[in-house]
Amino acid sequence: MTTVQSIITIAAVVLGTMLTRFLPFLIFPEGKTPPAVITYLGTVLPYAVIGLLVIYCLKDAIFTPLHGLPELIAIAFITILHKWKKNTLFSIGAGTVLYMFLIQNCF
Amino acid sequence: MKTKAFKAALPYTLPICAGFLFLGMSYGFLMRSKGFSFIYPMLMSFFIFAGSMEFVTVNLLLSAFNPAHALLLALMVNARHLFYGISMLEKYKNTGFKKLYLIYGMCDESFTINCTVLPSPDVDKGWFMFFVTMLNQIYWVSGATLGALLGYVIHFDVTGIEFVMTALFVVMFIDQWDEMDSHSSALIGVSCSLLCLLVLGSEQFLIPAMSLIIVCFLVQKRLRKDVVR
Numbered sequence: 001m002t003t004v005q006s007i008i009t010i011a012a013v014v015l016g017t018m019l020t021r022f023l024p025f026l027i028f029p030e031g032k033t034p035p036a037v038i039t040y041l042g043t044v045l046p047y048a049v050i051g052l053l054v055i056y057c058l059k060d061a062i063f064t065p066l067h068g069l070p071e072l073i074a075i076a077f078i079t080i081l082h083k084w085k086k087n088t089l090f091s092i093g094a095g096t097v098l099y100m101f102l103i104q105n106c107f
Numbered sequence: 108m109k110t111k112a113f114k115a116a117l118p119y120t121l122p123i124c125a126g127f128l129f130l131g132m133s134y135g136f137l138m139r140s141k142g143f144s145f146i147y148p149m150l151m152s153f154f155i156f157a158g159s160m161e162f163v164t165v166n167l168l169l170s171a172f173n174p175a176h177a178l179l180l181a182l183m184v185n186a187r188h189l190f191y192g193i194s195m196l197e198k199y200k201n202t203g204f205k206k207l208y209l210i211y212g213m214c215d216e217s218f219t220i221n222c223t224v225l226p227s228p229d230v231d232k233g234w235f236m237f238f239v240t241m242l243n244q245i246y247w248v249s250g251a252t253l254g255a256l257l258g259y260v261i262h263f264d265v266t267g268i269e270f271v272m273t274a275l276f277v278v279m280f281i282d283q284w285d286e287m288d289s290h291s292s293a294l295i296g297v298s299c300s301l302l303c304l305l306v307l308g309s310e311q312f313l314i315p316a317m318s319l320i321i322v323c324f325l326v327q328k329r330l331r332k333d334v335v336r
Contacts, residue, residue, distance in 0.1 A: 001168060001169075001171075001172050005172040006147075006168055008172075008174050009164070009167055009168060009172065009173075009174055009177050010150075010151055010154070010155070010164065010168075011174075012174040012175070012177040012178040012181065013155055013160060013164050013167070013177050013178070013180075013181045014154045014155050014181075015178060015181070016160075016177070016178045016179070016180070016181025016182045016185065017155055017156075017157045017160055017181050017185045017188075018211065019182060020181075020182060020185040020186055020187075020188035020189050020192075021185075021188045021191075021192060021210050021211065021213050022192075022210055022211075023189060023192065024189055024192030024193045024195075024196060025192055025196065025199070025206075025210055028193070028196055034193050037325070037328070038189065038193070039190070039193060040324070040328055041186065041189075041321070041324060042186070042187065042189050042190025042193060043190060044292045044324050045183075045186045045187060045190075045292075045320075045321075045324070046186070046187040046190070046283070047283050047287060047292035047293045047296065048292050048293065048295050048296030048299075048320050048324070049183060049184055049186065049187070049296060049320075050276055050279050050280045050283055050293070050296065051280060051293050051294075051295075051296025051297035051300060052183075052296050052297075052299075052300045052316060052317070052320065053159060053163070053184065053276045054273065054276045054277055054280055054297065055297060055300035055301055055304055055316075056163070056166075056300070056313065057272055057273035057276060058273065059304055059309040059312065060309055062304065062305075062309075063308075063309060071270070071273065074270060074273075074274070075273070075277050078274055078277050078278060078281075079277070079281060082277075082278055082281050082282075083281070088126065088278050088282070089125070089126060089129050089130075091274070091278050092130075092133075092271060092274040092275055092278055093129075095270070095274040095277070095278075096133075096267075096268065096270050096271045096274050099267050099270040099273075099274075100264075100265075100266065100267035100268060100270065102267075103266055103267035103270075104264055104266050104267065
């Protein structure tokens with residue numbers, strides 16, 4: 001990607017992000033109630049999108065010869081660690097370190 | 108008035124500070140390890156200011172040029188802001204010129220504080236929310252910039268560092284899973300995405316997956332309505 005293309009891509013992401021932040025205030029200036037469908041999607045989408053992002057992260061690993069085995073080991077490790085300690089930063093840090101170790105030394 | 112609001116806001120943002128510095132630094136370090144100058148994470152953390160989407164944008168910048176795709180993805184990943192905005196319509200009223208910044212900087216953490224914390228009556232609410240938002244953004248941008256700068260100095264085998272993004276989303280997924288009684292939303296997200304990925308492959312699956320998720324929710328809503336009737 002050229003620098004100009006990078007800037008356009010980042011600008012598109014900024015635009016998309018800002019639309020989600022500003023739209024409610026533009027559409028419902030004072031006192032208007034948003035339609036039920038929008039409020040409903042607003043409550044359920046966050047839970048689905050994180051699932052989508054997890055799969056997005058694994059999209060290339062699944063089609064490698066290992067079919068995402070190192071990723072799955074690290075995810076299992078994070079799940080156990082997080083259920084046990086409930087410390088977000090510790091789970092992320094330890095999980096990443098384990099994955100880097102696996103990828104660099106075992107696979 | 109401003110000093111008082113700042114002093115009231117600061118303690119609430121300190122717990123966020125540690126998390127933002129750590130995650131911001133991993134993000135900046137990741138970008139540097141992929142060969143980007145520190146300018147990129149600094150400006151991206153400032154202008155996008157939505158953590159998950161910034162991590163995803165690293166991937167977008169390393170794949171083929173497709174701005175429409177990037178726009179749709181940003182809309183979908185950040186759709187939760189629509190909900191935040193709707194919840195804050197009342198609270199952000201009458202905050203004058205600060206309103207624009209309050210909306211622009213409405214990340215998950217600032218929303219949570221501004222939505223739940225009521226400062227004492229002698230503190231100006233508009234300025235309180237303004238400083239909460241601003242402090243959180245300062246932590247995040249500093250973290251991202253510092254992380255990238257560290258990337259110039261520290262050199263070790265960083266193969267696999269991009270897994271920090273997967274780890275972040277897995278942890279968020281577990282937290283959300285535990286706080287919900289019904290897991291149907293999370294399951295819809297995972298199964299629709301996995302199905303589209305397996306059928307369509309890694310290049311094509313994202314937009315169909317997003318559409319399928321929305322269709323599933325609309326159908327689910329219809330079904331629930333029928334049950335209520």
